Amino acid sequence: MTDMTAALRRWFGRLSAATGLLFVLVALLVAPAGPASAHAVLVSSSPVASAVVPNAPAEVVLTFSESVRKVPGKIRVIAPDGSRADRGEPSFDGGVVTIPVDPAGDRGTYLVSYRVISADSHPVSGAFTYSVGAPSPPPVDTGDDNRADPVVGTAVKVAKYVGYAGLLLLVGPALVLAALWPRRLSRRGPTRLAWTGLGLVVASTLATLWLQVPYTAGGGVFDVTGEGFSGVLGSMFGAAHLVRLGLLAAAAFLLRPLLAGPVGRTDLVILGILGGAALLTWPLAGHPAASPAPAVSVVVDAVHLGSMAVWLGGLVMLAVFLLRQADERELGAILPIWSRWAALSVSALLLAGVVQALIEVATPSALVGTTYGRLLLGKIGLFVLVIAVAAYSRALVRRRTAAGRPTLVRRALWAELAITAVVLGVTATLVQTTPARTAAADTAGSAGGYFSTTLSSSLGSVQVEVDPAERGNNSVHFYAYTPDNRPQPVVEWRATAALPSAGIEPIEVPLLPLTDNHVTGEINLPASGEWQLRVTVRTSDIDQATVTATVPVR
Incomplete structure (x- = not known):
C-alpha cells in the first residue's frame, strides 16, 4: 500500500508538472508580444511643445520612441480657462497617440499632460504646453494625479528584493538536498528554508502584481481599481507573473518528495525544466x-x-x-x-x-x-x-x-x-x-533639443525659439505680442548671438519675415555654452525695445 501511495504521488506530481508546462506554453502563445525598446521617450508632438499656432488644432498627436499602452484617464488637454479641451478617448497606434480636441477652442495656452506604459511595463509621464493665437498664463491641471507615490515606488523595490531572496532560499536547499546532502543528517531545517523561499517568491509575485496598478496609474498603495488590475493582468507583465505562479504551483508537487528524500532522475529533470521556465518569467516582465x-x-x-x-x-x-x-x-x-x-x-x-x-x-x-x-x-x-x-x-x-x-x-x-x-x-x-x-538618449535629446522662452518688454512680449539648441546649424523664430497677448506688428527686427565666456563677440542673425509679428533665421553656433541672444523690436519710428535670452547650447 505504501509503495502504491508513493507511486500515485509521483504520478500526480508529474501530471501537475506537465500541466504547468502546458500552461506556460499556452500563456506564452497568447501573451502580447513586446516591441524591441525600453522606457518610452516622447520624441515629437503636434503641435510642437511651446509652439504658437494660428488656429486651434482638431487633435494633438504624441509620438513616442516605442509602442505604449493606455493608462485610463491619464491623458488630458487643459484649455486656457482650466476646462478639458480633449474630446473622447485617445487612440493608440504603436508609439503614436492621437488625442481629439475641440477645434473651436479659445485663444491662449493649452496644457497637455500624459501618462502611458512603456514596453518594459514602466510608466512614462510628462506635460508640455502649446498656444493658439498668442501665449497666455498656462492653465493648471487640477485633476492631475500623475505623480508617482514614493511609497509605491519603494514597495515595488522591496517586493522585488523579497522575490530574489526567496528564489535563492528555494533553489539552494533544493539543489543541495538533491545532490550534496549527507543521508545521516536531518532534512527538517533545509526543508523549512525551501518552503519559506517558495512562500516569499509567491508573496513577492502577488505583491508585485498588486503594486503594478498604482505604480503605472499613479496613486497610493490601495488605489487599485478593477479596470486597472484587469489591464495589468492582460499585459505581458501580468502574463509573466501568472505563469510564474502556475509554475510554482506545479513545482510544489515535485518539491515535496525531493525535500523528504532522494527522488528519481525523471522527477529531477522535470523539476529542473519547471525551474528554468520560471526563471524566464523575471526577464519577460x-x-x-x-x-x-x-x-x-x-x-x-x-x-x-x-x-x-x-x-x-x-x-x-x-x-x-x-x-x-x-x-x-x-x-x-x-x-x-x-x-x-x-x-x-x-x-x-x-x-x-x-x-x-x-x-x-x-x-x-x-x-x-x-x-x-x-x-x-x-x-x-x-x-x-x-x-x-x-x-x-x-x-x-x-x-x-x-x-x-x-x-x-x-x-x-x-x-x-x-x-x-x-x-x-x-x-x-x-x-x-x-x-x-x-536615459542617455533622453538626456541628450533634452540637452540639445528645442529651446523656447517668452520675454517681457516695454512694448509687450517676445517669444524666442531655438531649434535644436546645440552646436552647429540652428533655426531661430521670434514672435512679438502686445501686452494683452495679441500679435504685435513689427516694423524692424534685429538679433545677435554672443558667447562672452568663450570670447565670441555678437554675431548678426539674418532674419526673414514670415508674418507681421513673426520672423525666422538660420545661425551656426560653433561652441557649447550659455549663449546670449539679443533681440531688438521696433514697432514705429520712436517705439523700440530690446530683450535678451540666455540659451544653453550643448
Whole structure:
C-alpha cells in the first residue's frame, strides 16, 4: 500500500508538472508580444511643445520612441480657462497617440499632460504646453494625479528584493538536498528554508502584481481599481507573473518528495525544466523583454538570475547547515564539489553580466553619466569584493584545510552573503531604473533639443525659439505680442548671438519675415555654452525695445 501511495504521488506530481508546462506554453502563445525598446521617450508632438499656432488644432498627436499602452484617464488637454479641451478617448497606434480636441477652442495656452506604459511595463509621464493665437498664463491641471507615490515606488523595490531572496532560499536547499546532502543528517531545517523561499517568491509575485496598478496609474498603495488590475493582468507583465505562479504551483508537487528524500532522475529533470521556465518569467516582465535584442536579453538575464540563485543559495546552505552539522569526512567530499559549482556559477554570472551591460548601457558615457550606469558600477565593485572573498574560500578548499578548520570557511561564507545581500538590493533598484542607453538618449535629446522662452518688454512680449539648441546649424523664430497677448506688428527686427565666456563677440542673425509679428533665421553656433541672444523690436519710428535670452547650447 505504501509503495502504491508513493507511486500515485509521483504520478500526480508529474501530471501537475506537465500541466504547468502546458500552461506556460499556452500563456506564452497568447501573451502580447513586446516591441524591441525600453522606457518610452516622447520624441515629437503636434503641435510642437511651446509652439504658437494660428488656429486651434482638431487633435494633438504624441509620438513616442516605442509602442505604449493606455493608462485610463491619464491623458488630458487643459484649455486656457482650466476646462478639458480633449474630446473622447485617445487612440493608440504603436508609439503614436492621437488625442481629439475641440477645434473651436479659445485663444491662449493649452496644457497637455500624459501618462502611458512603456514596453518594459514602466510608466512614462510628462506635460508640455502649446498656444493658439498668442501665449497666455498656462492653465493648471487640477485633476492631475500623475505623480508617482514614493511609497509605491519603494514597495515595488522591496517586493522585488523579497522575490530574489526567496528564489535563492528555494533553489539552494533544493539543489543541495538533491545532490550534496549527507543521508545521516536531518532534512527538517533545509526543508523549512525551501518552503519559506517558495512562500516569499509567491508573496513577492502577488505583491508585485498588486503594486503594478498604482505604480503605472499613479496613486497610493490601495488605489487599485478593477479596470486597472484587469489591464495589468492582460499585459505581458501580468502574463509573466501568472505563469510564474502556475509554475510554482506545479513545482510544489515535485518539491515535496525531493525535500523528504532522494527522488528519481525523471522527477529531477522535470523539476529542473519547471525551474528554468520560471526563471524566464523575471526577464519577460522587465527590461530584457523590451531590449534591442530581446531573445538574447531574456536568456542572458535568466542565466544571470539562475546563477545567482545557485551560488548564493548554496552559500546559505553551507553557512547555516553543512559547516555546522557535517563531519570532517563529509565536508571533505562536499566542499570540492561545491567549489566547482560555485566557480561555474560565478563564471556564468560574469559572462551574463557583461552581455547585459553591453545591451543595456551601450556607450561608456552612458555608464558614468546615468543613474543606471552608476548603479551598475556600484554593483560591479561589490561583485569584485565578493569574488575576492570567494577566491579565499576556494583557496582553503584547494589546500584541504576547509574540512579541518570549518570556522575559517564559515566566516568567509558569511562575508560573501553580507556583501551579496547589498548586491541584491542594488539589483532590485536596477530593474526599476531607466536603462542607461535610454536615459542617455533622453538626456541628450533634452540637452540639445528645442529651446523656447517668452520675454517681457516695454512694448509687450517676445517669444524666442531655438531649434535644436546645440552646436552647429540652428533655426531661430521670434514672435512679438502686445501686452494683452495679441500679435504685435513689427516694423524692424534685429538679433545677435554672443558667447562672452568663450570670447565670441555678437554675431548678426539674418532674419526673414514670415508674418507681421513673426520672423525666422538660420545661425551656426560653433561652441557649447550659455549663449546670449539679443533681440531688438521696433514697432514705429520712436517705439523700440530690446530683450535678451540666455540659451544653453550643448
